Each structure stands twice: as C-alpha cells, then as structure tokens.
Amino acid sequence: MPFMGQEACDDFKSGQEAALAGGTTMHIDFALPVNGDLAAGFELYKKKSAKSVMDFGFHMAVTAWNDQVAEDMSTLAKLGINSFKFFLAYKGALMVTDEEFQQGLQQCKKIGAVAMVHAENGDAVANGQKAMIEKGIVGPEGHALSRPAVLEADFRTLPNGVNGIEERMHVTWDVLVNSGRISPSAYVSITSAEAAKVFNIFPQKGHIAPGSDADVIIFDPTVEHTISATTHHSRMDTNIYEGYTMKGKVVTTISQGNIVWENEKLNTVEGAGRYIKMEPFGYLFDELDKLEPAPKPYGPTPVPRDYGSSENKDEL
Numbered sequence: 001m002p003f004m005g006q007e008a009c010d011d012f013k014s015g016q017e018a019a020l021a022g023g024t025t026m027h028i029d030f031a032l033p034v035n036g037d038l039a040a041g042f043e044l045y046k047k048k049s050a051k052s053v054m055d056f057g058f059h060m061a062v063t064a065w066n067d068q069v070a071e072d073m074s075t076l077a078k079l080g081i082n083s084f085k086f087f088l089a090y091k092g093a094l095m096v097t098d099e100e101f102q103q104g105l106q107q108c109k110k111i112g113a114v115a116m117v118h119a120e121n122g123d124a125v126a127n128g129q130k131a132m133i134e135k136g137i138v139g140p141e142g143h144a145l146s147r148p149a150v151l152e153a154d155f156r157t158l159p160n161g162v163n164g165i166e167e168r169m170h171v172t173w174d175v176l177v178n179s180g181r182i183s184p185s186a187y188v189s190i191t192s193a194e195a196a197k198v199f200n201i202f203p204q205k206g207h208i209a210p211g212s213d214a215d216v217i218i219f220d221p222t223v224e225h226t227i228s229a230t231t232h233h234s235r236m237d238t239n240i241y242e243g244y245t246m247k248g249k250v251v252t253t254i255s256q257g258n259i260v261w262e263n264e265k266l267n268t269v270e271g272a273g274r275y276i277k278m279e280p281f282g283y284l285f286d287e288l289d290k291l292e293p294a295p296k297p298y299g300p301t302p303v304p305r306d307y308g309s310s311e312n313k314d315e316l
C-alpha cells in the first residue's frame with residue numbers, strides 16, 4: 001500500500017501468511033484510488049491480489065468528491081465492495097472536507113455500504129505538527145505531542161500502522177479472555193460471526209455448517225508463547241508487541257478446507273486466495289430508517305412571533 005511517499009513492506013502473500021499463522025482466514029484490504037479514481041484503484045488492487053494465499057475483499061478509500069466518485073461507489077458496491085473509508089486526517093494527502101464527507105455518507109446510505117471513518121481534525125493536527133517542528137521536535141515523540149488526545153493522528157512522515165494481522169487473535173484472547181472480561185464463546189462471536197455479519201458475508205464466513213466455507217482454527221488456551229519480530233511472519237523488522245508473553249495460541253489454521261498452518265509451519269499456495277464479494281445492505285441497514293425523524297404531515301411551518309406594532313416591524 002503506497003502512502004505519503006512510503007510503501008508497505010508486506011504484499012498480499014507475506015501479509016496473508018502472517019494472518020494465517022495468527023488464525024485470521026480472510027482479510028479485507030484497504031484499496032486506495034488512483035489519483036482520486038476509485039475504479040482504477042479497484043483494478044490496481046485486483047492485480048496486487050494475484051499473490052493472495054487466502055480469501056480477501058476490499059474496503060475502498062474515498063479521497064475526493066465529484067459525480068464520478070459517487071457513480072464509482074455505486075458500481076463498486078455491485079462488484080462486492082460494501083464499505084468505504086473516509087479520512088478526516090492527512091491533510092494534503094487523503095483528507096476529505098466536511099462537505100465531501102457528508103456527501104459520501106449520503107451516498108453510502110443510498111447504495112447500502114458501511115462508512116468507515118478515520119476520525120480526526122486534519123487542520124488542527126496540521127497546526128500541531130507545525131508547532132512541534134518549530135520547536136525542533138522532529139522525532140516519533142512528536143506524534144503524541146503534536147495534538148491533544150481529542151484530535152488523534154500520525155506525525156508528519158512517521159511510517160503509519162503497526163503489527164496486528166498476525167497478533168490480533170492472540171492479543172485479543174489475552175486482554176479479554178485471560179483477564180476474565182469476556183467468555184471464550186464471546187471471543188468466537190466477536191472475532192468471527194459478528195465480523196462476518198457486519199460485512200454481510202455470514203454465514204459463508206464466520207460460521208461452521210454445511211455450505212459455509214471451511215475456514216477453521218484450533219486455538220490451544222494452554223500454550224504459552226512470546227511475540228517477537230524474530231519469529232513473526234511479516235516482513236517488518238520490528239514488532240510493537242515485542243516481548244509480550246501470553247497463554248493461548250493458534251496451533252492450526254484451516255483455509256478453504258486445507259491445513260495451511262500447523263506445527264509452526266506454513267503450507268500456502270500463491271494465488272489460492274479468492275475475492276469474496278460482499279453484498280450491500282447488510283443487517284446494519286435493517287433498522288436504519290427508524291432512526292430518521294418522521295416528517296411532519298404539514299411540512300415546515302414558521303414559528304409564531306410577536307413583532308409588536310406594524311411601525312416597528314420593519315426595524316427588526
């Protein structure tokens with residue numbers, strides 16, 4: 001993924017192998033438009049996905065607004081993209097204005113797509129970054145110092161993103177299940193069934209039953225392990241969870257009925273991944289119309305006001 005002059009070190013093969021080793025059997029990748037062109041971005045990411053080793057879909061980013069973007073969103077929804085991301089940060093790169101954002105939300109509702117939002121105040125963040133640079137603060141610490149917590153954001157050209165696709169199932173288990181905050185059953189629901197329902201691919205995904213895809217993991221809650229960049233499967237040479245020791249590990253991953261991770265070894269086939277169409281108007285839209293205020297039968301009416309005598313009325 002190219003972003004602000006940088007390129008992700010992982011491609012579909014290495015990134016998805018990391019995912020499979022961590023118990024994720026489908027990923028929805030963020031696809032960027034090409035110079036604002038959503039259709040061209042979709043075609044580019046389809047080519048990139050030729051190396052895919054597991055099932056995948058796409059979120060499409062919206063970085064500008066015009067009639068063609070709206071039309072492309074409608075077309076892509078019919079081609080299996082049912083979520084679009086809007087950035088309120090990264091001024092001068094991906095950020096959309098409030099007006100563009102509102103138009104995008106309206107189009108998402110019209111075509112039955114989920115709106116995903118990078119929620120920040122890009123203008124305020126840009127000012128905070130400028131202030132830090134003027135003070136000579138140019139290192140990673142500027143990331144936190146350049147904005148108050150209500151703004152969030154990334155600092156200038158700091159590489160964006162951290163490890164997660166391989167670590168997510170393990171860290172989630174440790175933080176939520178090992179701590180007693182949720183049950184193992186709730187963990188399965190959150191990470192599988194409910195995620196599939198949000199993107200309208202349940203019961204094809206997130207479910208074990210005849211007719212569903214044979215994507216299954218075996219998770220051993222007794223296995224202790226430590227996360228490290230020396231053993232993970234991403235091409236990244238660092239890991240934000242370095243040294244994190246926990247109990248609970250994915251010991252086997254089955255994708256499309258094939259064992260692709262077992263005994264600490266991957267067994268993948270380049271190109272085996274399938275593009276999974278995600279139909280629009282998932283269950284999140286079921287009650288959406290009820291949230292709209294009911295129109296009054298008589299339409300808008302003026303508020304009665306006492307303007308006093310007619311002599312003074314023109315002075316108001």
